[in-house]
Amino acid sequence: MAFPDLLEQVGDLGRFQVLQTVALVVPVMWLTTQNMLENFSAAVPSHRCWTPLLDNSTAHASIPGALSSEALLAVSIPLGPDQQPHHCLRFREPQWQLLDPNVTAANWSEAAMEPCVDGWVYDRSTFTSTIVTTWDLVCDSQALKAMAQSIYLAGILVGAAVCGHASDRCLPESARWLLTIGKLDQGLQELQRVAAINGRRAVRDTLTKEALLSAMQEELSGAQAPARISTPLCTPGLCLRTWVCMLCWFAVGFTFYGLALDLQALGSNIFLLQVLIAVVDLPAKMGSLLLLSCLGRRPFQVGSLVLAGLCVLGNTLVPHEMGALRPALSLLGLGGLGAAFTCASIFSGELFPTVLRMTAVGLCQVAMRGGAILGPLVRLLGIYGSSLPLLVYGTVPVLSGLAALLLPETKGLPLPDTIQDVQDQVVKKATPSTLGHSVLKSTGF
Numbered sequence: 001m002a003f004p005d006l007l008e009q010v011g012d013l014g015r016f017q018v019l020q021t022v023a024l025v026v027p028v029m030w031l032t033t034q035n036m037l038e039n040f041s042a043a044v045p046s047h048r049c050w051t052p053l054l055d056n057s058t059a060h061a062s063i064p065g066a067l068s069s070e071a072l073l074a075v076s077i078p079l080g081p082d083q084q085p086h087h088c089l090r091f092r093e094p095q096w097q098l099l100d101p102n103v104t105a106a107n108w109s110e111a112a113m114e115p116c117v118d119g120w121v122y123d124r125s126t127f128t129s130t131i132v133t134t135w136d137l138v139c140d141s142q143a144l145k146a147m148a149q150s151i152y153l154a155g156i157l158v159g160a161a162v163c164g165h166a167s168d169r170c171l172p173e174s175a176r177w178l179l180t181i182g183k184l185d186q187g188l189q190e191l192q193r194v195a196a197i198n199g200r201r202a203v204r205d206t207l208t209k210e211a212l213l214s215a216m217q218e219e220l221s222g223a224q225a226p227a228r229i230s231t232p233l234c235t236p237g238l239c240l241r242t243w244v245c246m247l248c249w250f251a252v253g254f255t256f257y258g259l260a261l262d263l264q265a266l267g268s269n270i271f272l273l274q275v276l277i278a279v280v281d282l283p284a285k286m287g288s289l290l291l292l293s294c295l296g297r298r299p300f301q302v303g304s305l306v307l308a309g310l311c312v313l314g315n316t317l318v319p320h321e322m323g324a325l326r327p328a329l330s331l332l333g334l335g336g337l338g339a340a341f342t343c344a345s346i347f348s349g350e351l352f353p354t355v356l357r358m359t360a361v362g363l364c365q366v367a368m369r370g371g372a373i374l375g376p377l378v379r380l381l382g383i384y385g386s387s388l389p390l391l392v393y394g395t396v397p398v399l400s401g402l403a404a405l406l407l408p409e410t411k412g413l414p415l416p417d418t419i420q421d422v423q424d425q426v427v428k429k430a431t432p433s434t435l436g437h438s439v440l441k442s443t444g445f
Helices: 005-010 015-036 057-061 069-076 131-135 143-167 175-178 185-196 201-206 209-215 217-221 237-258 270-295 296-314 324-351 352-381 387-406 419-442
Strands: 047-049 087-092 113-116 121-123
Touching: 005 185, 005 201, 015 143, 047 087, 057 237, 069 087, 069 237, 131 419, 143 352, 175 185, 175 352, 185 237, 237 296, 237 324, 237 352, 237 387, 270 296, 270 324, 296 324, 296 387, 324 352, 324 387, 352 387
Parallel strands: none
Antiparallel strands: 047 121, 087 113
């Protein structure tokens, strides 16, 4: 009898597991809503330069004749690249000649224009106030918005490291891990606790130290000390898995937060887009749980990442006039990233032994947070080319998905408990090819 048999005795799916799931899911739900809040608290409303003719009542009253607001706007603000009033420039002096229908505003010299030295006027019909309108994070200061998002995401990473030890106190320790590293007494207490919460008091009374020793003789014989953080990065048989998993997690955080925190770039109605993200993301994650058991871990990880990257790259070829196709491709890409995240969470846990499983998964989560921090900053590349951020957002998942081909399939395999178990799996995988090579060599091929 091994640990799965013990877990079945104390209850592998009961009240204890339900309480654990609720304790983990509820905080994550609140964190996710806080992350996506940036789309609204940092929304960029339509804006233009403050001008005396339009925004100073005294100057407006001194204008001879009755001119409409559109006429005053035309003589005060030049047209931008989209043939709409420029967001960051104004005329130094009113260009009254533009009121003549025979005069066209072609190319204006820089001497005729100046930046918004007196501030901006914002359209407050949708958002009465955001951090952008409060701090004027537009034009030359627009990079500060992306930096603010990255700083917030960096705070999540630091907070997880600082408060992680405290959270270990909202949850019991893994009994399997305690037994694997030789902490028999603590592992026994956790198993007895699980049995009691699941209503298996008779089993709890029969769980003794002697029973554990006899039941888990093989696992306990290979008990190891807790692994260091460098162990999965340097140990043969584990280092490749660790780096590839970290790359996959990095790609998910990098592209997801780069796109999801800038919904205004995908379409004008960010409220509808936010709802559609939920509509796409939830089925993608739930469906991925079913597909994982059918397709396997590695093919699904590769396919979801490559699909997400190709959808993002496809947007670089879609004209801006095709307003519906661009958000559709982006939403499909975000759905693929959601499925990739679900797969990575399961796949990574199955790739590493119990003695360092959470250490390795923790490194992967750090990589994802690092990607999330860098994601918003990539949008700053848009000043060199409007499609450049999308090229970066799309290329990273595609390359990460291809790198996932280097990982072994774990579907249907028992969870490894020790580093030796993983290394034995690597040896068994290599043995058939070595044997085949010997056979071919002996037959003269």
